[in-house]
Amino acid sequence: MIDLDTLLSQAADPNYKTFHSRLVPGVALRGVRTPALERIARDLAKQYGKQALDTLSPSDYEKTVIYGMLVAYVPLAFNDRLAYLETWLAHNDNWASNDLVCARQTWMRKHKADLVPFLNAWMESGDPWKQRFVYTTLLSHYKQSDDLPVIFELLRHPYVCSYYTQMGLAWLLCELLLRAPESIEPWLVQGRFDAFTTQKAFQKAIESKRLPETSRNRYRSLKKQIQPA
Incomplete structure (x- = not known):
């Protein structure tokens, strides 16, 4: 026992x-x-x-x-x-x-395609913690360039505006600003995500040492343009 x-x-x-x-x-x-x-x-x-x-x-x-x-x-x-x-x-x-x-859950890295239906289902559940789990899964285990289409498709799902869900999403968006800025910046500027999450994503990118100062200055400017709902 x-x-x-x-x-x-x-x-x-x-x-x-x-x-x-x-x-x-x-x-x-x-x-x-x-x-x-x-x-x-x-x-x-x-x-x-x-x-x-x-x-x-x-x-x-x-x-x-x-x-x-x-x-x-x-x-x-x-x-x-x-x-x-x-x-x-x-x-x-x-x-x-x-x-x-x-x-x-490093086993996920060998089953990325098999996991996609489950990731979609967890997003569609409307459960804030399942949605955070999806975002942290993408952050932790979908790190290759060929994972980006899967990430962007999952980002199309509605999400719960709950603090920890939004913060998980903000971390993911920040990572995308580092990995694929040309793809994610238009989504942020066009208001695809709520103002709180968008500002947090820009703030995390501004604080990152992985970005050149020119990029961080641009994100400072964009962050100021975001109007709270």
Whole structure:
């Protein structure tokens, strides 16, 4: 039997709990640092494999993160992995677990075409956290130039104007300003996205050291022209 509660209790750090609670307000935390969650997830994947996913449930923050990590670490067929990921997505409700879990799904890089229908479905769900998961998936795993058509098609979907969804989108738009400015700049200037998200995308690009000063100055000017709704 997997006694995950004991493992988490042994790894909990009260000081980290206080700090992390400020970053993820309203989420029940035990205060387990990410490296410890990583270690527990890898140990469970090695010792129990698929049984760990069948036994555990993504309830509180730490258990949700571990379940999501197990989706990445346990050897699974594509369809099984997607099924467990869907279970995890039903419990995805904060930026921290979303981003930690998403970044570890490196298996996605071998199944980009197969994932497109699921990415479309998650966008069409209207769920703000599933939509953030799509944006962070594109940021983390669709990094090649031939991924751009898929990204732009997904950007055509309506999105929820919820802070963490908008911020995930802004990060993605900023990355596109670095990778494909000639394609994404017209969308931003023409008001394809809401004013808050567009300004955040320009701001993140302005702060990037990967852009020449001439580009950052242009984005400063464009950012000023965006009128809030």
